[in-house]
Every structure is written in C-alpha cells, then in structure tokens.
Amino acid sequence: MKRLVQIVIQFLLSCIGIILVGALPVLLSGINERKLYVKEYITSIKEIIYSIFHLEELTYFVFSSNIERPLFPHLWDPIFYSLTVLFSALLLACVVALLLTIVSMLFSERIRSRLKLIFYVLESLPDIFVIIVCQFFVIIFFKQTGILLLEIAAISEQKVYTLPILCLAILPTIQLYRLSMLTFEEESRKNYVELAQSIGLGKLFIIVIHIFRNAIISVFFQSKKTVWFMLSNLFVLELLFNIAGVTRFLMSYTQPTIFTVSLLAFFIPIFLFYSIGEWILQKKANRGEVLS
Numbered sequence: 303m304k305r306l307v308q309i310v311i312q313f314l315l316s317c318i319g320i321i322l323v324g325a326l327p328v329l330l331s332g333i334n335e336r337k338l339y340v341k342e343y344i345t346s347i348k349e350i351i352y353s354i355f356h357l358e359e360l361t362y363f364v365f366s367s368n369i370e371r372p373l374f375p376h377l378w379d380p381i382f383y384s385l386t387v388l389f390s391a392l393l394l395a396c397v398v399a400l401l402l403t404i405v406s407m408l409f410s411e412r413i414r415s416r417l418k419l420i421f422y423v424l425e426s427l428p429d430i431f432v433i434i435v436c437q438f439f440v441i442i443f444f445k446q447t448g449i450l451l452l453e454i455a456a457i458s459e460q461k462v463y464t465l466p467i468l469c470l471a472i473l474p475t476i477q478l479y480r481l482s483m484l485t486f487e488e489e490s491r492k493n494y495v496e497l498a499q500s501i502g503l504g505k506l507f508i509i510v511i512h513i514f515r516n517a518i519i520s521v522f523f524q525s526k527k528t529v530w531f532m533l534s535n536l537f538v539l540e541l542l543f544n545i546a547g548v549t550r551f552l553m554s555y556t557q558p559t560i561f562t563v564s565l566l567a568f569f570i571p572i573f574l575f576y577s578i579g580e581w582i583l584q585k586k587a588n589r590g591e592v593l594s
Contacts, residue, residue: 305584309577316573317566321350324562346558353559360563362555373560377551381568383461384540384547388532389575390463391470396525398471399478400518403486407509418483425476429535433469433542440465455544466543470535474528481524485517519583526576 329343353360360373406414437454444450452465489495490513498508537549548568552561 320565321562325558350559350562353563362560377564380546380548380551385571387466390467394471395474395478398475399482402479403482404509407486421476421480430538432472436469466539470539474532477528482521485520486513489513489517522583
C-alpha cells in the first residue's frame with residue numbers, strides 16, 4: 303500500500319511538472335521585451351488542465367493535407383511507433399549488455415579492465431555519428447552487392463524498424479555494459495560468492511545462477527538513466543530515418559495544449575513500465591534484500 307501511494311505521488315508530481323513546463327513558452331514569450339506574461343501563463347495552465355479532462359475536444363491542423371483532425375485516436379499511431387522502437391532498442395541493449403557482461407566475467411581482471419576501457423572510449427561516440435555510419439554501411443553494402451540489408455528510411459506511410467532499433471541500441475548497450483560490469487564485479491566480491499566457490503561450484507554457474515539474479519535488479523534501476531539518454535537520441539533518430547514518431551509530432555505541433563497532452567500520453571507508458579518493473583523486482587528481491 304505504501305509503495306502504491308509513492309507511485310501515485312510520483313506520477314502526480316511528474317504530471318504537474320510536465321504541465322508547468324508545457325505552458326512555459328507562454329510565460330517566456332515576452333522575454334525579448336523583458337516581460338513575463340504571468341497571467342497568460344496561468345491561463346494556459348488552466349487550458350491544459352481543462353483539455354486533459356476533455357480530450358475529445360482536442361484537434362490539430364495537418365499542414366500537408368490542409369485538414370483538421372481530432373488529436374485522439376490519431377496521436378496513438380506516432381506514440382506506439384516511437385514506443386516500439388524505444389522499448390525494442392532498450393530490450394536489445396539490455397540482453398546484449400548482460401550477455402557481454404557474463405562472457406567478460408569469465409576472463410581475468412586484467413582483460414576485463416581493458417574491455418571496460420575500450421567500451422568507455424566507444425561510449426563517447428556521438429549518436430548522430432553512429433546512425434550515419436550504420437546508414438552508410440547499408441548503402442555501401444548495397445552498392446557493392448546489390449543486396450539491401452535493411453531499409454535506411456521510411457517512405458510515405460511505410461514504417462522502418464530494424465535499423466532504427468539497432469542504431470538506437472548501440473550506445474545504450476555500451477553504457478549498460480559498463481554499468482553492469484561494475485555491478486557484477488561488486489557482487490562477485492560478496493561472501494555468498496566466496497561460499498559458492500568454496501563448495502566447488504563452477505565460475506559460469508555462480509555468475510549465471512547467483513550473481514546474475516542479484517545484479518539484474520541493480521541494472522534495471524540503472525537503466526532509467528539509459529532510457530533518458532535514449533529519449534534524447536530519439537528525435538535525431540526519427541529525423542534521420544524519416545520516422546513519423548511522437549518526437550517529430552511534438553516538434554511540429556508546439557501549441558502548449560497539444561504539446562503537453564501529447565507529452566503526457568507518451569510519458570505515461572514509460573512511467574508505468576518502470577513502476578510495475580520496480581514493484582515486481584522488489585517482490586522478487588524479498589523487498590529489497592539480496593537474493594542468494
């Protein structure tokens with residue numbers, strides 16, 4: 303019950319923050335004249351709150367086709383598209399990072415240090431560089447062989463998934479690998495690992511059965527930062543792949559009401575994912591105690 307109250311409070315505070323930020327352009331619209339439109343800002347906040355409780359009244363103007371559409375259900379398509387790419391990339395990054403970590407833990411500490419250094423350098427690569435390199439590789443391969451490995455951009459109503467997901471997952475994989483290596487190494491120094499080694503259990507068995515299920519909880523919590531990092535890259539990804547996702551929609555329709563409601567609709571699934579995930583993992587971890 304206490305955890306549920308905490309989740310509700312976090313959710314409400316997050317929504318209030320999004321609403322206040324969504325109306326901020328109105329407050330700052332007179333900044334060149336050194337004015338703050340406080341009354342207009344408060345009015346905009348009231349309009350946003352009203353719209354949240356009257357979603358059926360919200361409409362937006364499609365400039366390309368010169369028509370007006372209701373925001374819902376049309377907003378669900380770009381949101382679902384972006385969430386599919388985002389969560390698929392996150393899942394791929396987590397799986398690959400954990401597999402690399404398990405393999406790396408079988409090596410000596412000296413080799414692990416070198417691997418961590420290499421991944422630390424790779425982590426500094428700009429996201430736009432990674433995306434462009436991947437696209438160029440597909441193009442060059444196509445020119446040399448005549449085989450199109452993957453679609454490099456969406457055309458018209460067509461949707462592309464594989465290459466955007468791979469591109470979005472590369473840097474998070476490196477980031478999660480570095481974080482999970484630190485967590486796995488910290489777990490490997492604990493008493494229950496020494497006990498398992500003393501009774502003759504194999505290194506791989508200890509890593510997969512004992513260390514993994516304790517470390518995965520910490521990795522999940524750390525992945526929150528990775529998701530924020532991925533969200534910052536999502537707009538660049540959607541722009542370069544011509545993806546009609548939610549971040550491009552938000553940049554196209556910047557009216558405070560439309561922008562804020564759209565952002566809330568995108569935020570809620572992510573919030574629920576981590577709230578439910580934390581609740582499940584905490585139950586599995588005996589309310590936060592170490593599994594062994």
